[in-house]
C-alpha cells in the first residue's frame with residue numbers, strides 16, 4: 001500500500017513558491033529521507049502533509065485519507081517539528097497526560113507506553129519537572145514520546161536529533177529503526193547526511209520546492225558515480241546546484257560551478 005501520495009502539491013507564500021508541483025509516492029513501511037538545501041520546501045511539505053498548512057493547489061493522501069480530512073489524518077500521523085509544541089508551565093507527565101486526554105487514549109495502556117518510552121529515552125529524572133527547566137535535547141525527547149502515544153502509522157520527523165547528545169541521538173536512531181521494523185512509515189528530514197544514509201530506504205532530494213532526485217541511497221550514489229566513490233553528500237551537492245536541469249546529474253566533474 002502507498003502511505004503517502006501527492007499530486008502536483010503546491011504552496012505559494014506571496015511571491016515565494018515554497019513547494020512547486022510536487023508529486024510523490026511513498027510506500028508503506030519505508031524510511032523516506034528528505035534532503036534539500038535551506039529553504040527548499042521540506043518543512044512546508046511536511047506541514048501540508050500534517051494538515052498544518054493548506055496547499056495552494058494540488059492534492060495529497062496519507063494512508064488513503066485526503067489531507068483535507070484533518071480528523072481522519074491526525075489518527076494516522078505523528079509530527080515532530082523543529083520547534084515542538086510543549087507547554088512550559090506543565091511537567092513532562094502533565095504534558096503527556098494532556099495529549100492522552102486530547103486524543104482520548106485509554107488510561108492504562110497509554111501509561112504503560114509512556115513508562116516504557118520514558119525509560120528508553122532516559123527521561124525518568126525529568127518527567128516530573130516543569131518543561132520550562134528542560135534543555136533543548138530533553139524537550140526533543142519529550143516531544144518524541146508525545147507523538148508516539150497513539151501509535152501512528154506515519155511519522156514525520158524534522159531534524160529529530162537536533163540538540164541531542166550522541167547517546168540520546170543513538171537511542172532515538174535505534175527507536176527509528178525499531179519503529180520502521182514494526183511497519184511505521186517514517187519521513188525523515190535531516191541535514192545530517194550520514195543519518196539519512198544509514199536509515200533511509202529511499203531518499204528524495206528537494207530543491208526549489210521540486211523533487212530533483214529520488215532513489216535508494218546506494219542507487220543515487222551509483223547514478224552519480226563517474227569513476228571515483230561518491231558519498232550522499234556529493235550527490236546532494238550535485239543535484240541541488242543551480243543547473244538548468246538538475247535532474248540530469250553532474251555536468252562539471254570538477255565540482256566547480258558558478259553561483
Ligand SMILES: Nc1ncnc2c1ncn2[C@@H]1O[C@H](COP(=O)(O)OP(=O)(O)OP(=O)(O)O)[C@@H](O)[C@H]1O
Pocket residue numbers: 013016017018036037038039040041042043044045
Ligand atoms: N509562513 C511562511 N510565510 C512566508 N514564506 C514562508 C513561510 N514558510 C516558509 N516560507 C518560505 O518558503 C520557502 C521554503 O521554506 P521551508 O521552511 O519549507 O524550507 P526547508 O526546506 O524546510 O528549509 P530549512 O532546511 O532551512 O529548514 C522558503 O523560501 C521560506 O522562506
